[in-house]
Amino acid sequence: MSEWDNKQIAAQGASVADDPASALTLEQAVAHITATDPRFAVTETDIRGQRYPVFANAPAHLREVLQSVESVYGERDVLIYRDERWDYPRLVDEVNRLAGALADLGVQPGERVALAMRNYPEFPLLLLAITAIGAVVVPMNAWWSGEELAFALEDCGARMVFADHDRYQRIEPFAQRLGLTLFAVRDVKGEHNYSDLLAGATRASWPTVPIATDDDFAVLYSSGSTGRPKGVVLTHRGLVSAVYSLIMLRLLPALMDPDAPASTRPPCSLVVTPLFHVTALNSNLIQGLAAGATLNLMYKWDPEEAIRVINAEQVTRFVGVPTQSAELMETARRLKQPLPSLEFIGGGGAKRPAAQVGRLADAFPAASIASGWGMTETNALGIIISGAPYVENPEAAGRLTPPLQEMRIVDEQDRPLPPGEVGELLVRSAANMRCYLNQPEATAAAMRDGWLYTGDMARANEDGLVYIVDRKKDIIIRGGENIACLEVEDALYQHPEVVEACAFSVPDERLGEIVGAMVVLKSGSGVGEAELKACVAEHLAHFKVPERFWWQDGPLARGATDKIDRRAIRAACLARLDPGKPDTGNVADTDKPDTNKNTAASAAQGN
Template identity: 90%
Template sequence: MSGWDNNQTVAQGAPGTDTPALTLEQAVDRITSTDPRFAVTEADIRGQRYPVFANAPAHLREVLQSVETVYGDRDVLVYGDERWDYPRLVNEVNRLARALSELGVRPGDRVALAMRNYPEFPLLLLAITAVGAVVVPMNAWWSGEELAFALEDCGARVVFADHDRYQRIEPFSKRLGLSLFAVRDVEGEHNYSDLLARVPEASWPTVSIDTDDDFAVLYSSGSTGRPKGVVLTHRGLVSAVYSLIMLRLLPALMDPEQPAPTRPPCSLVVTPLFHVTALNSNLIQGLAAGATLNLMYKWDPEEAIRIINAEQVTRFVGVPTQSAELMEAARRLNQPLPSLEFIGGGGAKRPAAQVGRLASAFPAASIASGWGMTETNALGIIISGDPYVENPEAAGRLTPPLQEMRIVDEQDRPLPPGEVGELLVRSAANMRCYLNQPEATAAAMRDGWLYTGDMARANEDGLVYIVDRKKDIIIRGGENIACLEVEDALYQHPEVAEACVFSVPDERLGEIVGAMVVLKQEGSVDEAELKACVAEHLAHFKVPERFWWQSGPLARGATDKIDRRAIRAACLSMQDSGHSDTDKSDTNKSTAATAAQGN
């Protein structure tokens, strides 16, 4: 099993020779000094000096242009029976780019994509960015209300949507002045297929794109309720993607005796492309590495096994729930999946107990996990192989060579190893800003450092453990959910007096949404009615799955704010003791109130 670790050494030369071994840091220095793709220099970015790749593509269009000879006659994109080799992919991207320009899309304009993992998503993304416009992926699970908010916030006037998203957007499209294009499984006034047919042939766009121009706006749930638009640049994207590609070279250097890959790189994209894990870490990294990219419309472990075997997939990256379900399905169907070389995790922390089981189930694959954010273009901390099996609770080590890291106290003083503080990261991969939120940007970005809101500790060797979240975020199967956003939806019900939302541990999804509710009139509302109320305003995955009920005021702290941690601890304690969380008896209510106030 391969892996990388700061304490391991990198053998240079053939096994058995007297060539001195290198530490990981020396190995990184060797790669950056001998491989022109990863040569490092410095650049001024928005008034700050950062390490950057000297020779990497300046923007996403150049990334696509740079891999023509890498692909040869192999497929780039696969979706069911549909296949795109490199010439077909480029032909359709350039035709779409010309059609968008004729439609009036200009550099800097924002174009929204509201769809599941159809192949039109990457084709449009590449075309939009090729003409210097900014792509805005919309969360496909959002309600119409949430979609309307994001479209107004980003100012997009051109939107591409599949059937379900089209039905949600169409009612307000005229009010917002949208040109709404129907994609694949729905017909509308404007259609993707008609747009593509307008231009039978086209060459590469010639519009100038600066490396520090905006590439995308990705929405990420924040602790303030409404999703925040994270503005990412082309340089940030390329910095993250090429750092991750360089990381893939390290295992072979660290263990020269491990067998070289015998299959061309091939990835299975199973998480939504509107999230940074699938978009940057899988799709665009795979494109830059010359991988064949297999898209799944919807997660199905048995279908994933069929695709892995049929396409000889080498790389699988999903949320921990998906890797666990893949493992169980492979055992049930007696499918060892020998082509898999890498099983990564993102979006949420993988349960420690799952790490060893995955390594046993897939001995030919390196099991990996990491930490990253939308704000970092998914770059951050990673761990894989034996070091991960030996340290399953760890998030990993900082990905070289462009990043810096600090763990600080409330006064921004760096903390020694072993002490818990807020994790800060600094690199050219970090976001430019939060869209339309200068105060939030100023709070998160200070002197070039991104204040992540995650609480962490690091040991003497630089191994990082994420121990808590400063922000009130629930991560359900890789989806970020703001507690305040769900509380706002609960308060839409006229009988809700107070509500406190928090995470509840879940074996399958990592976390689910729980809520403590105080009603104005006892017994006037049941769980089903509150769920229906939330579902009117928010996506289904944000609807609370567990409820606790209380007759008196919720517990509060010294500043009179609701004490979320105390309430959560009391409710989980009740759950562990066998009390029914849906039982609205006076005993249950008083127990909750007493426990919560007592913490």
Template identity: 55%
Template structure:
């Protein structure tokens, strides 16, 4: 077989494979490109995936020695759906919340709720009672699936909000109903008979919200399934771009390890939802532990790993420590944040059989966006990759909303059916972000003539030093080159002469030290002199993180500035 370029392969697949045929559709008065022949809803996606899962007979969901076949998983979801409708009165359009760690019940609850045409409300399992109170008031959800720690936090809200709590795992016996009792008493394990429109709401998922309350991102069924098939298409395109050897064995069944919270889009969409039509097995971890992840991947022949950058770095370190190369891994991706460029080659060296990948997406795009893998990524470790075809469109805009040419800094702006419907109860924020189907992401970057996108920063994370714009990610990427630095965060520091100067806080690796002068000397040649931090704070403990496990830049900046003022 003659190798095709990626662009040729995409055109070939769209033209010849009916699964990935594309058409123009009108959604809320705006014309989009969308897949023509895919399932219209998330429950339909589950039903259509049965053939890919060995006609339902293959082991599908694994957790701590427990296992469900795909048909058993579907049966669980359908039984809980009937219980929600018959016993608790849940109807189409209602919102039902989930608040728990990554248990199997979280996945069956997602499918049970959506099978009724109700909307899944994902509650962050790390939230406090006050934060849970906001999201429940905002969403109007009154039924919550929860484990024991979340029930403890929800209990003070129960009477005031009229909550019905369904206890799961260690939460059984603590709420109004037990998951197992609802399952046992359900009338049927057949799919509920509900007519769900493809543009109905599938989920409300809360964004990180670095200021004020988080925004409830309303996602539709059409958006979720179009995102899933955009990723699925990559597995069809890949062998056309890099044809296998004639005598190459059949690739193993895909198998994914879920290591990030399922209340975030990185785990729900490109891992869980994609697993169904990909014919993949899903393994859940009780909590993140790098050495345990190495053992699970090795013993379970897991092929796919997608986590935040710190997790892939920790996995790599643990594997080296344990003398493991994990040959079953063919994909090791990073989402949620940019992986430091210095880590790319090291991870590729540790896992020689895996394609090291990066991706950019948002809760607002149902995780669909930009990415690349393998040699492309190793050659461009600072880059985010190319736009995932074929239903997305991409523009780079200036502050006035005008397109900028390739190579010029602009705001990444995307259009696809995967884009959110709105921010819940926030019409002004929705209007600011969504314009004629185009989503203003707030991320700044450049695109080159070949279509590779480099993300330089969030729009609000630019340091302006004497008129020069400095991207925080640029500074952080350089700091990650230093052997003493485990994590880094850059931010602006007020300066009377220049307006702002660069400050940074770093977590040091064990038994190391770093002064500001040592840092400055080490960065010479890697950063322009005006970008090198003028002020440096060092600490041994991990950097402060927000609700989505991303570094909390604002909190770190405030703490460092306060320390500076107290010292002065």
């Protein structure tokens, strides 16, 4: 947004400020809030050689966010896990004791400390403690294999890791080789234990180590098209910019529809997606903390348990991948539980099927159904749509979240495209990542003149409504988990009988997408589906293992540059799933028999 646009919107907001009963446009509502609420006042500053709009009065870093909400919480709980509860004094006490203990162990500002665990309360407690002393938190994907964990730990340079039972077992075999101090968390005991660290910590005052707002906050790993996960380096300013933009977004509906019913319940969130992903970490956990919400953690998704927690704790906000909201809806219907406390049902991690939007709105009439587009690289900030506009436009991704972001849709020559035309989506804001860790070339390709090249293909209409239509990157999004096609192919090539392999997304009603693969084997090979799945599982997390296989005797299709033509191969394979479509590729006429099991039968049934 240009400086002129900001001035025009500010003038519009001032003209309606004296008549709060009037329904404002989005632009007027944004202008009114930024002009009248000091939390969201906007100024400009230089960040890494580029000038950006920023919040003038927001906390400088995550420690200040936690300090700023003491009076907001009062006697309410901050964190709940099963029958364990943390009110604000207990949470701050444990965070500060852990921070002191980490400092006593020699953890320095800027040093990276890794967390490898599921959604236990130790995760947010450690995250707040690590960042409170100026260190950098590195959440590890809990589904990763030992091989993937070793790569990320070596890549980020962390020397201290906190891990729960399963992750501890995977990391322990190489911990000494990488010089790791491995702390056991909750359901496992080791030489070093989280419980002992907390029990022996006595210092409970706020750390005083200085933290600059542009210091690093976290490194989150995101699968990219290069095959190996990329470490996305996020700063405190980026985090706060995203979180406060999302909090401001909550204030807009009341200004745009003064007749809308006001909430009568304290904010309360259910965190069901993994905290090692930016949706749960930033959009849910830290945004909830900054907004004074009670945060309920779920270790593992279970729709019946989610319903129990929602009713028992009067949860107002639910954010999950589309599969989870669909399962919540179906289970609520089966159990005859209307879940009246829910005011917001958001979707992230993957696009929600359009048909699901209206069904959710009918099932939960008191809740605003929402969906959003964001990236690890943007601190989860991006595009969002909710309520009636979403029901009316279920295919849309939404509108750009104000007030700090700018957006472009460009062609291959970086020329801005007019409304309706498809091009690459670019976003620019202080919330964007600092860089990809240890990957200057990838950083330079993705970040140019302050603009993040997202790799997503999009179009926008005259009203600014954005539709994500495709991805440049070869990424499969399975139930919110990003999977690089190249890393699946690399794992398939580990099998000595595989000559060529091509991985791609296969539509799936429940998960959105699953992993499919076309494989060429050595002549006369008896290798089948089960053996290849086992091979991939030795190197990658279970969700990256192909669930559908196609087989071919000759070379895979290639394009003009002699690269494997992934799109053509995918189209040909998917055509075989739909008998009404022509088979346009060079796919073998029959599925390859599996010497371990009848693969042709299981493949035909989608098993």
